[in-house]
Amino acid sequence: MADSTGPEKFSLQEVLDTFRVCLSEDEHVSLEHYVAGWRGLVKFMNSLGNVFTFISKDAVSKIQILVNFLNGENGSHYVTIQSMVKYELENGLVDVSKRGTHPESGCRTLLRLHRALRWLELFLERLRISKEDGKTSVMCADAYNESLSQHHPWVIRKAAGMAFCVLPGRPTFFEVMNVGSTEKVVEMLGEAVPMISKVYKITEDLYVQNNLLELP
Ligand SMILES: CCCCCCCCCCCCC/C=C/[C@@H](O)[C@H](COP(=O)(O)O)NC(=O)CCCCCCCCCCCCCCC
Structure with missing residues (x-):
């Protein structure tokens, strides 16, 4: 396993904060912070x-x-997910x-x-x-089968399934999150999940309204 204590150290708190600031009061989603949230998640995976x-x-x-x-x-059009959708659609920039x-x-x-965010949620x-004895591989696979897998071809589903099998157990997972005790992790997850759900829902509604859920 790679070192998780270096400068690339993951912190669930950081990801939570990023997804929190990604939402403005009027429910616009900042693309910069959305992307920063994903960067944090990639750190975790690495x-x-x-x-x-x-x-x-x-x-x-x-x-x-x-x-x-x-x-x-054209960066000024990409400040929020909403402005990006409007700009790209109005200018015929989407297949x-x-x-x-x-x-x-x-x-x-x-x-x-966005589809992967649903898996994460x-x-x-x-x-x-x-x-305590919950299997992360099963949780991960169940969440995947319920969401993202529907958008993946057989070969990716197979490869993902193999990766899930070697996921570390729940204690290691909790440790890598760098939050502290199990109780603290559970508490922070209790904050993180609704936050992520909210960002997911706003994006989903925007994509539904613009008929963008099946983009090739
Ligand atoms: C922690 C364990 C990580 C399990 C990740 C579960 C998701 C499995 C996804 C498998 C994706 C395989 C890679 C290829 C995907 C692409 O084919 C496919 C389609 O793209 P295309 O239309 O451009 O061709 N791409 C996608 O669907 C995007 C996938 C993005 C996956 C990001 C997964 C990030 C997981 C972050 C884990 C963080 C855990 C945090 C816990 C605190």
Whole structure:
């Protein structure tokens, strides 16, 4: 397992804070903070070992696509998820029904992370209510089968299933979160899950309204 005590140290608190500041009072989602939340999660995955590299690499490349938009000449349109959707749709920058000239739009890239956020929400809730002898591999697989797997082809589902089997147990998981005692972790998960759910729901509603849930 990679060292989780170096500068890349994960902290659940940090991820929680990032998702918290990502929401403005009027329920706009800041893309910069959304992406920062994902960066934190990737840190967590990287501290679990090399088996998870194929998953974190994909997340990192999607994060990078969004960061490039944010830092690009049209960055001012990418401040919030809402402004990104409006800008890309109004300017015909999204491949809506089949892949064409905009295979890596912000909308389709974010959709992939958004689907993964649903997995995270389901997984963290399972972790929160789990007992001491709960199996992270089962919680992870159940959450995956209930969400993200529906969007993945057989070969990815197979590879993901194999990765889940080597997930560390609940005690190691809790340790890597760097929160403190088990009670503290459970308490923080109790804060994190509703926060993540809220960001998920706002994004989901926006994608439903704009008919973007099936972007290729
Ligand atoms: C902690 C264990 C980590 C388990 C992660 C479960 C999710 C399994 C996802 C498997 C994805 C495999 C990689 C490839 C995916 C792509 O094919 C696929 C489609 O992309 P495309 O349309 O551009 O082709 N990509 C995706 O669906 C995006 C996947 C992003 C996965 C990010 C997973 C992040 C997990 C973060 C774990 C944090 C745990 C935190 C606990 C406190």
